[in-house]
Amino acid sequence: MAGQWKGFAEGGLASMIAGFATHPLDLVKVRMQLQGEVASPPLAMALAGSHASSGSVRRPGPLGVGLEVARSEGVQALYSGVSATLLRQAMYSSTRMGLYEFLKTQWRDETQEGSGLPLHKKVAAALVSGATGAAVGNPADLAMVRMQADGRLPVHERRNYTSVGNALLRMMKQDGVLSLWTGSAPTVTRAMLVTAAQLATYDQIKDTIAQNRVVPEGLATQVVASVGAGVLASVASNPIDVVKTRVMNMKVAAGEAPPYKGALDCAVKTVRSEGPMALYKGFIPTVTRQGPFAIVMFLSLEQIKRVLEG
Numbered sequence: 001m002a003g004q005w006k007g008f009a010e011g012g013l014a015s016m017i018a019g020f021a022t023h024p025l026d027l028v029k030v031r032m033q034l035q036g037e038v039a040s041p042p043l044a045m046a047l048a049g050s051h052a053s054s055g056s057v058r059r060p061g062p063l064g065v066g067l068e069v070a071r072s073e074g075v076q077a078l079y080s081g082v083s084a085t086l087l088r089q090a091m092y093s094s095t096r097m098g099l100y101e102f103l104k105t106q107w108r109d110e111t112q113e114g115s116g117l118p119l120h121k122k123v124a125a126a127l128v129s130g131a132t133g134a135a136v137g138n139p140a141d142l143a144m145v146r147m148q149a150d151g152r153l154p155v156h157e158r159r160n161y162t163s164v165g166n167a168l169l170r171m172m173k174q175d176g177v178l179s180l181w182t183g184s185a186p187t188v189t190r191a192m193l194v195t196a197a198q199l200a201t202y203d204q205i206k207d208t209i210a211q212n213r214v215v216p217e218g219l220a221t222q223v224v225a226s227v228g229a230g231v232l233a234s235v236a237s238n239p240i241d242v243v244k245t246r247v248m249n250m251k252v253a254a255g256e257a258p259p260y261k262g263a264l265d266c267a268v269k270t271v272r273s274e275g276p277m278a279l280y281k282g283f284i285p286t287v288t289r290q291g292p293f294a295i296v297m298f299l300s301l302e303q304i305k306r307v308l309e310g
Helices: 002-021 021-032 039-050 051-055 062-073 075-079 081-108 118-151 164-175 177-181 184-212 219-248 261-273 276-278 283-310
Strands: none
Touching: 002 021, 002 051, 002 164, 021 081, 021 118, 021 219, 021 283, 039 164, 039 177, 039 261, 051 283, 062 075, 062 118, 062 177, 062 283, 075 219, 081 118, 081 184, 118 164, 118 177, 118 184, 118 276, 164 177, 184 219, 184 261, 184 283, 219 261
16 A cells, blocks of 8 residues: 555655656746736627737747746746646645556556556556646646736736735635635646647657667656657647636636636637637747746656655
C-alpha cells in the first residue's frame, strides 16, 4: 500500500516544482486568453456587426503582455496566484499522476516491453486519471485563474484575493461551496486531453526510443519524450483551455445574467465574436510553458523516484 501512495507523492512534488518554475508563462497565457473577451450582450452584438474591423485590432504578443504586467503591476505580479498554482498541483497533479501509475501497475502486461502497456491502455489510464485529478483540483484551479486575471480588471472591480485560502473562503461565502466547481466541465475535458497527450505520450515515446535504440537511454531520452509530450499537450488542450479560463473568470454583477451559460455557450460566443482562431489565444505561451513544464516535471519525477528508491 505504501508503494501505491508513493506515486501520488512523487507526481505531486515534481508537478509543484514545475508549476512554480513556469508560473509566469502560465499567467501570460491566461491574460492572452482573456484578450478581446466580450463581457456583455450589447457589446457582443456591436462586435458581431463589425467583425472585420475588430479582427484588425493588434494585440500584444506574449513578451508584450509579460512586460506590460511587469510595468503596470510590478515584476512580482508575474507570480500572482502562485499559491493557488502550488495547491492546484498538489491536488490535481498528485491525483492524476498517482492514479495513472496505479492503473499502469494494475493493467501491466508482462509480455509487453518498456512500460508494459500498449498505447490504448496508456491513453485509457490517462483519461481516467486526468478526469479524476481535475475534479479534485478544480477549486484551486478556479482560484488560480481568478488571481492571475485580477490585475487586468479596473481597480474598483478587482477581487484582491490575498492568498489561495482567502480566495476559496470568499468564494464559498459569496456563492456557496458548489461555486468552487465553476468551470468543472471544461476543466475535466482539458485535463483528460492534457493527461492523455502528456503522460501517455511521454511513456510511448520513451518505449519507442528504448525499443529502437534511437538515443542512449537516460537523460536524452527523457528530454526528447518530455518535449514531445509538452507540444502535443499544448495543441490538444489550448481551445478548451481558453473556454475554461473565460468561464472561470466570469464576474457577474447583482441582478445580471452571466455572460456565458456554460462551456459550449462560451465557445460559440467566442468564435462568433472573435473568430475560430480565438480558441488558440495564448498558444505561444502555452507551448513555451508546456515544453519547459514537461521537461522540469518529468526530469524532477525521474530524480525523485531515484532518490526514494535508492
